[in-house]
Amino acid sequence: MKPFYIAIAAALTGAATLALAAPPPEPKSGIDLEAFDKTCKPCDDFWRHVNGTWLDKNPIPARLASWGSMFVMREANSERLRTILESAAASSAPAGSNDRKIGDFYTSCMDTAAIDAAGLKPIQPELNRIAAIRARADVARAIAALHTAGLQVRGFGGIGPFGVGATQDFKNSSETIAMLGGGGLSLPDRDYYFKTDDKSKSIRDAFLKHVAKMLTLEGTEPAAAASAAETILKLETSLAEATMTNVERRDPSKRYKKMTWEQAAALAPAMDWPALLKQLGVPASQPVNVMEPAFLTRVQSMLEASPIEDWKVWLRWRLLRSAASNLAKPFEDEDFEFEKVLTGVTEQLPRWQRCTAATDAALGDALGEAYVRKHFPPEAKRRMLELVENLRATLKEEIENSPWMAPETRKNAAAKLSSFEAKIGYADRWRDYSKVSISRKGYLANIRSAAANGRAYFLGKIGKPLDRNDWGMTPPTVNAYYNPPKNEIAFPAGILQPPMFDLAADDAANYGAIGAVIGHEMGHGFDDQGSKFDAAGNLKNWWTPQDREQFEKRAQCVVDQFNSIDVGDGLRHNGKLVVGEALGDLGGLTLALKAYQRSLKGKPAPVMEGYTPAQRFFIAFARVWSTQVRPAAMRLRLNTDPHPLGKYRANATLKNMPEFHQAFQCKRGDAMVRETQCQLW
Numbered sequence: 001m002k003p004f005y006i007a008i009a010a011a012l013t014g015a016a017t018l019a020l021a022a023p024p025p026e027p028k029s030g031i032d033l034e035a036f037d038k039t040c041k042p043c044d045d046f047w048r049h050v051n052g053t054w055l056d057k058n059p060i061p062a063r064l065a066s067w068g069s070m071f072v073m074r075e076a077n078s079e080r081l082r083t084i085l086e087s088a089a090a091s092s093a094p095a096g097s098n099d100r101k102i103g104d105f106y107t108s109c110m111d112t113a114a115i116d117a118a119g120l121k122p123i124q125p126e127l128n129r130i131a132a133i134r135a136r137a138d139v140a141r142a143i144a145a146l147h148t149a150g151l152q153v154r155g156f157g158g159i160g161p162f163g164v165g166a167t168q169d170f171k172n173s174s175e176t177i178a179m180l181g182g183g184g185l186s187l188p189d190r191d192y193y194f195k196t197d198d199k200s201k202s203i204r205d206a207f208l209k210h211v212a213k214m215l216t217l218e219g220t221e222p223a224a225a226a227s228a229a230e231t232i233l234k235l236e237t238s239l240a241e242a243t244m245t246n247v248e249r250r251d252p253s254k255r256y257k258k259m260t261w262e263q264a265a266a267l268a269p270a271m272d273w274p275a276l277l278k279q280l281g282v283p284a285s286q287p288v289n290v291m292e293p294a295f296l297t298r299v300q301s302m303l304e305a306s307p308i309e310d311w312k313v314w315l316r317w318r319l320l321r322s323a324a325s326n327l328a329k330p331f332e333d334e335d336f337e338f339e340k341v342l343t344g345v346t347e348q349l350p351r352w353q354r355c356t357a358a359t360d361a362a363l364g365d366a367l368g369e370a371y372v373r374k375h376f377p378p379e380a381k382r383r384m385l386e387l388v389e390n391l392r393a394t395l396k397e398e399i400e401n402s403p404w405m406a407p408e409t410r411k412n413a414a415a416k417l418s419s420f421e422a423k424i425g426y427a428d429r430w431r432d433y434s435k436v437s438i439s440r441k442g443y444l445a446n447i448r449s450a451a452a453n454g455r456a457y458f459l460g461k462i463g464k465p466l467d468r469n470d471w472g473m474t475p476p477t478v479n480a481y482y483n484p485p486k487n488e489i490a491f492p493a494g495i496l497q498p499p500m501f502d503l504a505a506d507d508a509a510n511y512g513a514i515g516a517v518i519g520h521e522m523g524h525g526f527d528d529q530g531s532k533f534d535a536a537g538n539l540k541n542w543w544t545p546q547d548r549e550q551f552e553k554r555a556q557c558v559v560d561q562f563n564s565i566d567v568g569d570g571l572r573h574n575g576k577l578v579v580g581e582a583l584g585d586l587g588g589l590t591l592a593l594k595a596y597q598r599s600l601k602g603k604p605a606p607v608m609e610g611y612t613p614a615q616r617f618f619i620a621f622a623r624v625w626s627t628q629v630r631p632a633a634m635r636l637r638l639n640t641d642p643h644p645l646g647k648y649r650a651n652a653t654l655k656n657m658p659e660f661h662q663a664f665q666c667k668r669g670d671a672m673v674r675e676t677q678c679q680l681w
């Protein structure tokens with residue numbers, strides 16, 4: 001799931017101090033009555049009912065594309081990271097220590113005077129490399145060389161038309177192999193190159209202006225820059241044609257083409273493979289998953305046919321694009337100009353906030369260790385494990401009693417569930433950054449060092465058995481995930497704070513918020529993608545044909561539901577793109593409610609602030625999804641994000657749940673009651 005917040009540490013300290021002097025305080029309800037809009041009835045629009053006043057009083061800040069509970073949590077976390085980093089920067093931590101490194105990295109990022117003074121110098125070697133291209137073979141060599149340019153804090157992919165990484169072998173999940181995926185697109189998705197509606201055309205026009213402006217800043221004459229922008233769009237459109245759609249990409253079997261490097265090289269012989277593999281330190285003897293062979297074939301024909309000058313200008317643009325947000329102000333500003341077009345934001349995030357995020361991306365475990373020390377009490381981890389195990393036991397019962405699964409399928413589903421690994425808070429072992437060299441000056445050099453270390457770390461796993469210690473997110477991240485080949489669910493420390501998770505709150509609210517998130521991540525193990533992986537994380541069918549058909553029918557119900565929702569301006573979700581997340585929400589909430597009821601062990605739970613336990617459960621759930629989005633960002637999300645918009649994550653899910661209808665006495669014919677109710681289990 002993508003995104004999803006108050007103060008665990010403060011609440012704990014409060015409770016501990018009180019406990020000495022007085023009996024423990026009564027748990028609070030965990031629901032926020034001031035957020036409600038009672039003029040909107042719960043059975044008309046529950047999302048609005050629960051969040052209306054909050055939404056009206058909290059317009060989206062100019063620097064953000066969306067705003068809601070998860071974003072409030074994120075902002076609070078940035079502030080915490082800022083405090084940690086400013087004190088690390090001011091401390092006398094010894095040279096080479098992690099505290100010194102995060103402090104110095106942050107300082108170098110904040111030093112805009114040095115960054116501005118450096119101008120284009122930090123990327124001059126790469127610009128020279130591109131300028132030196134004379135012959136066709138030079139293009140392939142430059143693509144190989146630029147793979148390790150390492151100009152982005154996040155990720156370590158190159159700036160060329162494809163990326164090389166490490167992945168678990170989908171069909172032998174205990175092995176790590178190389179992975180080669182398509183890339184090279186500067187617009188958010190392949191469809192942006194082809195859509196003919198006015199909005200899409202205007203985005204392409206803005207893109208042309210943006211590319212031309214960037215090239216002008218770098219020193220190209222305006223007329224030449226404008227025609228270069230056209231060339232760049234044409235080249236990328238050709239790459240986009242050979243790129244899978246985001247719906248196609250959801251089918252893991254379509255992304256699995258294991259082969260030898262010899263076979264991969266045969267798809268694009270014009271590429272300088274030995275140079276590339278050597279540059280990356282990837283062993284040629286190990287297999288590779290070429291995710292999109294057709295894409296590689298396209299790169300080959302373009303390497304043969306597209307003019308050398310086209311490649312040169314495209315590489316220059318890609319270099320500028322990848323470095324721009326970390327370069328001098330004119331580049332950074334122009335980079336932001338295009339973000340405005342895509343998201344509708346009008347102000348840049350303050351520098352400190354971009355620098356906390358950059359430090360998290362570059363040295364995530366070092367910053368994460370400091371964050372966890374300060375903001376993640378062991379009690380939170382213990383309580384989370386309890387919740388996870390309670391949901392697991394509930395799901396086991398659901399599976400065992402499933403009326404539509406054959407005994408064999410039930411057995412396989414139960415085996416998958418019992419082997420889920422639950423990661424809570426942070427990794428058991430922190431990553432080693434001893435080889436990362438960080439100075440207080442030279443921001444881009446710091447990024448390069450961190451990127452080189454990340455690349456060596458991940459690519460170094462190729463050919464080795466799976467390391468289960470690794471996380472896909474850093475500890476302060478406000479998010480959670482399920483990883484099918486590892487069959488694991490993970491909840492970084494960052495998400496374990498109110499209103500998502502509150503040690504001081506009553507259980508009904510915690511189950512409705514974080515409980516539903518746990519259920520959601522477990523549900524991904526059984527969604528359109530996850531259900532294709534077995535207990536060991538291998539891409540292998542474990543369903544009987546009849547059961548699979550039943551499952552597909554249930555999934556289709558959710559696809560149809562989302563296709564039918566008009567989100568405004570005549571826009572709709574793409575049901576097939578959001579089905580996995582929507583199934584996770586529906587299955588997750590159903591499961592969390594049952595787990596909550598199970599946790600009561602037959603004892604009645606109290607009415608609090610006038611609401612029954614079941615009502616508080618649903619209120620907490622809808623509160624998490626209080627997100628509002630700018631119109632431009634909404635379009636971007638509908639086109640690219642597998643997560644439905646917050647309003648529909650709440651309402652569309654609840655419309656399917658008889659337990660919700662009962663809790664708020666909604667009747668047939670009410671907007672919150674769907675005629676055909678979808679059900680997963």
Ligand SMILES: [Zn+2]
Binds near residue numbers: 524581584
């Ligand atoms: Zn999800």
